[in-house]
Amino acid sequence: MLERQNIQTRGFHNVYDEDGNAIGFQLCFRSTYYKGVWLSQVRVGDLIVDGEVFSREDQTWIINDVEYTPDEMEKLGTIHWHILDVATIVVKKPGGLSQGYHDVTVNFGTVSSYGPARFAPQPKDKSEWDKPFPIEVFSMLAVREYHNRMIIV
Amino acid sequence: MATPAIKGPKRGVSIYSYSGEWGVTMNLEDCFKDIYDMGATGVEILANGHIDNYPQPTNEWMDNWFRLCTKYNITPVEYGHWVTSRLYRGIMELNTEESLRMLKQDIILAHRLGFTVLRTKLGVIDWILTPVRNWREIILGALDLAERYNVCMCPEIHQPTALSSKMVADYVEFIDKYQTKNFGLNIDFGTFQNVWSKDRPPIPGVPEDGSPCSYPHELRALLPYIHACHAKFNNMSEDFQETTIPYPEIIKEFVDGGWDGYFLSEYEGPHKDEPGFVSEQLKRQHVMMKRILGY
């Protein structure tokens, strides 16, 4: 099942190599939009934990058991990220996160073909409204939930 | 209770209404149970949202789909899908071949699931929702397949688009030109919205003086082209009135014009993720529609 918010509390833990060394952490993330998107429509931004920034290069996303880099995802127009499938975001960080509370922000966006207004800032100049919009029109959403409530055990 | 074969407007629900609870507190069977409680008999699903493993559902999922339709006496009415024009970074309009690949995949899947109407969402190129420039080529290329599988592709006429707009005239012209039964219109009742919150920011294409995008009487000439409607609603009062859209006038046009098809409820108001809230709103809306229609 899904937790209501984008960032799931279930699935938040450090990840370890075979020798038991923490090499990073993972968290589960779902789209709360009403439809799924093709992987090529996903835009991955910075993931921020307690002010520390992990860029898209530090992240891989696991969707339906397959792991992708953000670049790989942008080329895949026939693989669908279903809204009931939780993505696992795996982040490289030697030593992992410390025990205790963490403040997590995920930046991500999805490109929409049919309703730009929901995804991008609407131009104030009304003469822009019937002109074709720029190609990469979408808003990066900063999802920050459960401030100080995500706990690493 | 056996559903009488009604000719005229029939009541249905779009699963879109349950988006806030989907997968968290409700699954497909929960939605069907709720719809059955309302005595509604039609459903719209959004393929990209409600079909597990879309676009390749498993046989188990298909079996369950038909089991639910039978158990709850639900007719698959409308299959919502998208022709995703901005599929790849840097490309504004997906080429016609690839658009057709997507569209044909959905026509076949919709038919396999028993649907007869497709809510075919085309990509747009500007803020007032002008469709992609190659829409005619895309639709034309799919007409044969749609005829073979007996489905009708319908763009949704959605606020801010007006019934009197050039966009609608273009669609009607296309239908008349090709004399096709496999392309038509879905009217979203939001286009009739005539009550707004006071501090509404400007919406591109919506009249700024508070008047609606469209008036109910404009439906009359379009009825033959309409294959399903989104019974959009924003707020149902406790005494079963929609407070922002003139439902009695709208429904009267459909009844007087002898229109046959489904009104599919689409809730677009607040509190969608509060368990039970939407269900309550839907039940109020169906009390209203049942009173107006008499069934």
Add this chain to the structure above:
Amino acid sequence: MLEYEGVQYKGFRNLYNEDGEAIGFQVGIRLITYRGAWLSQFRFAYVEVDGEKYRADRCTFVVSGVEYTYEETFTLGRVKWPLDEAMIIRVKKPGGLSQGNHTVSALYGEVASYIPGDAGEIDETRTSHGHSEAIGFTREMIIV
């Protein structure tokens, strides 16, 4: 899935015979606890709608698709009302419930051998019953 509340909204509707006449209504209930109940340990007092109480003599109880009278449940020590399933109570009421709003509550519980007390019928004077918490047992619901 289940709704959190004891009285379930899903499933609340009128019941009809073959001629299309309303002969009653139905409503689902769930156990807000950590285990299901053997039917012999099920205790039921009433379903109440808008102040009118419908007791066991006007109700039947559907578990996993099978309908039982209250008396039939007394001896069913090997039939489970599973925790993840709503029990549907079908209530006889010619004409059914009217269209519109209704206040619906239900008083029911289960006997637990490891909790002190007799295994008799529900004490209707108490606000909580069995060991279920008295939460969500009343809801405002609409008949369409």
Add this chain to the structure above:
Amino acid sequence: MQAQQKPGIHRGVSTYCWYPLYNVNMDLEDSFMIMQDMGAHGLEILADGIIKGYPYPSKEWLNKWFALCDHYEIVPVEYGHWVESKLFRGRESTVEESLEQLIHDIKLASYMGFTCMRTKLGVIDGKLTPTLIWRDVIRKALPYAEKYNVVMQPEIHSPTRLTDQMIMDYVEFIEKEDTQFFGFNVDFGTFQNKPTPGRELPPGFKMNPSLPEDIIPLLPYIHCCHAKYYNMSEDFDETTIPYVEIINIMKEHGWNGYLLSEYEGPNKESYNHCMTQVRRHHVMLKRLLGE
């Protein structure tokens, strides 16, 4: 699994922690994910509420059970079940009727990989005195417990104290039967010495809860415990139960087994509250255990 073989005190969780949310906001796999997040491998289930189709789960469900345990590194520790004495109106269950339930649960628990059972007996009074036929029922079930290698354990639960006559009776029975297949699960609520915020202490407990050292003579008979918690503070402290003393005593005496988290505080209907409380509880346990 590695965690199981190492001697010492291990962490686990009882599905009791989230019972009102189960089937509403979460399912079995979700609970396993939470345990994996916390590195808490030991599991107690309440058989009746968790096993789909209990008491006769399908082959499909059991296959899913084993696959999930394997995937999330879950160690099935304790199988919570009930011997219903008040099954039928107007009379207590017979020894045979009780055994029928008990033996079936022994077999199912063993098949699912559990090594302990939380065997809840019917009670006859407000002091939780067990049904008078308990010795007969347990004695007749012992050969089955031995054959299927699971330990039956009544739970010692507030208001029962570790010094009560009931405990003496159980110890005497174990010694007399010379068995390793009957023991106790001590619920830490018996040590509660401060009230849960917003609630009263149980009657009698204001003056005289079980003391941590009361557990010492009983340790050989205890195979797992309910690590009850009512209120975890923001700085990872349980405010109502003397955890530091209890855990230190158990460590000093070399007790081996699982502590199974059992949340019994307020706001059980709030998902986020329960999840925050259980993570705080495991931060505390991990620190106390020196993990």
